[in-house]
Amino acid sequence: MPHFSERSYEFRPSRQPQNGQSALASGLKSGEQAELLHMSPPASCRWPAALLRVCTAPWGLRPRDERALLAPRAVTAVPAAGRKDRPALPALEERELEEQFVKGHGPGGQATNKTSNCVVLKHVPSGIVVKCHQTRSVDQNRKLARKILQEKVDIFYNGEHSLVYKEKQEAEKKKQERKKRAKETLEKKKLLKELWESSKNVH
Known part of the structure; x- marks a missing residue:
């Protein structure tokens, strides 16, 4: 059974509607203040809580800016970074x-x-x-x-x-590159430490 909320929402404009005109018919202009009221409707008119979501545009925007802000936009799909397709191994009969x-x-x-x-x-x-x-x-x-x-x-x-041998060589090459970078980083840290110690001795 879906969960139904105990309250619903209604927008009431700050200005009073004209005679014979409802609040919804009078409408709201861009940037006009509105009040969000809570009511307790009968059980037959209750809506799921997941449907009671209000989306508003920032105050002070022009109508065309609001339309541009709220309009759905196309999203460019970016492929996730990952391993390239592995070449096929020789087929077995x-x-x-x-x-x-x-x-x-x-x-x-x-x-x-x-x-x-x-x-x-x-x-x-x-x-x-x-x-x-x-x-x-x-x-x-x-x-x-x-x-x-x-x-x-x-x-x-x-x-x-063979594919297996090439992959093994590539993995070994990457391992050696990581070790080389780690060694260079360690040497730089050692040099900076020596410079720091020498500067302290000068003062």
Whole structure:
């Protein structure tokens, strides 16, 4: 059941309406003061609290300024910063794969040790074999095993030009750059400290 507010709102203009004219018909000019009154309507006329929101423009604005302020504006979508799309790994042909399901081992009790949810996947042309038992789900382990096998096959055939090797080199390069910047910052702090000590000795 939606929550209904116990009060509603009505705008009453500061000037009195003319004879035979209601307050709403008389209208309000730009910048004219209005009073917000609280009333307790009957239960059949109560509105949800989420609908009772009043939007007002700052006083003293001209009508066209108010329209420009309250009018909806187009918002330009800015793509979020993140990692660029990773190049695709070499595709694996299912006819070149041999797949087996064996019992797992390790922590997890009987659900792990007595269930054949460990995937053993072999790439016949290269002879590479991978074993995946990272989750209790056979489907998830099959997907992960194929991803691991793709990376190993890429390294086997492409060597230093493989995607995994390039990403590893890039990560190592960034690590060295961070260490270099940290070393330079430390040297600057040390130099500033020495200058500060020497200036104190002069005085």
